[in-house]
Amino acid sequence: MEFFSDGMHVRLQNRMHDAYYLHADEDGEHVSLSPRRASLNTAWRVHCVRQGGGGGGDGYVLLHSAAYGRYLALSPEQVSLVYAGYTAVQAAYDAPEQGDVLWEAVRVADEADDVLMLHISNRLLRAAPWNPVLPSRVYVDMANAGTMMHWVVEPIPLRQAPPVLPGPTELPRGVVLQRTIIYMRANNQGTFDPLDRKMYAFYGRSLFHLTGDLANQLRENFHQIMLCVRAGSQGRLTPLVIDLPADEQPMEIVVFTTGSQAALTLQHPDVDAT
Structure with missing residues (x-):
């Protein structure tokens, strides 16, 4: 092509x-x-x-x-x-x-x-x-x-290192967003079982809060996990590095270990490059 x-x-x-x-x-x-x-x-x-x-x-x-x-x-x-x-x-x-x-x-x-x-x-x-x-x-x-x-x-071009994730954010007063988060855990090689999934209701758009929630659900350290979204069963994984979209559509999340072999292969575009 x-x-x-x-x-x-x-x-x-x-x-x-x-x-x-x-x-x-x-x-x-x-x-x-x-x-x-x-x-x-x-x-x-x-x-x-x-x-x-x-x-x-x-x-x-x-x-x-x-x-x-x-x-x-x-x-x-x-x-x-x-x-x-x-x-x-x-x-x-x-x-x-x-x-x-x-x-x-x-x-x-x-x-x-x-x-x-x-x-x-x-x-x-x-x-x-x-x-x-x-x-x-x-x-x-x-x-x-x-x-x-x-x-x-x-x-x-690609970034040499993943970007810094945003801090916690809140929705404007009076705005409520609720979506279903379906999550799966990947091993260090990036393999995960799409049938071994759990779900829960998440409120808001904050990637910081979502990462904290999943760290608690998985009983892992906040700084030792990173999240990817998969838009459909045929969709490719995309690293989440900004807050979630402002809708209530369910999201499939695959959780990686920070610094693992699989996490190091994830690509981040350098949108600031000239």
Whole structure:
């Protein structure tokens, strides 16, 4: 795959809205454009797959957020009754044959650095027309939208060491978020049994509080565990290093031992690199 290699981290910069990047929104559902280049929410990790018979099949690019682990996907619902496009969303990857997360990168003629992100439905990822008042959503559409459909793939180097985790945070007064946390313990080689799982109700968004909760549940030291999220049974593990999305969707967490062989293989994009 010419523009993407499996496991690399990238940003997708929109050619029309030059200083804006594909962004996994904090609500855990929507995708927008953002100028926050140094944010983990504008970093995506490449997951290459092949589908089809005969041991070969067609190659597809999947992108999962380096912030929350969820995959760039096509919503099943149209944006509106008058607009035939569909919204780009963040979704779990739960089945090998799941089509809403499958993309291909197609070179734009005469533009060496630009690609079209072609969904398996034969629609293209595109920026919405600019509106300073409304949220800048991202659509998937068949109609030609010119350079709003052109994306520049920007590789992100890796950090030499994991980032420092955020301190404890609280929700604004009057806001309540409750989600189910499903957690599994990995051994030092990173192996875990997906059927050996436990769950509990977690309140809030704080990664610090979640780490403390799981340390207590597992009777381990707070500083000796690190958490990864898995967005669906086919999703790849993503290290959690920022607070959780502002939604109430269940989250699957795999707990690693800090400094273990498996933990040292986890990759962190250096979003601050120039």
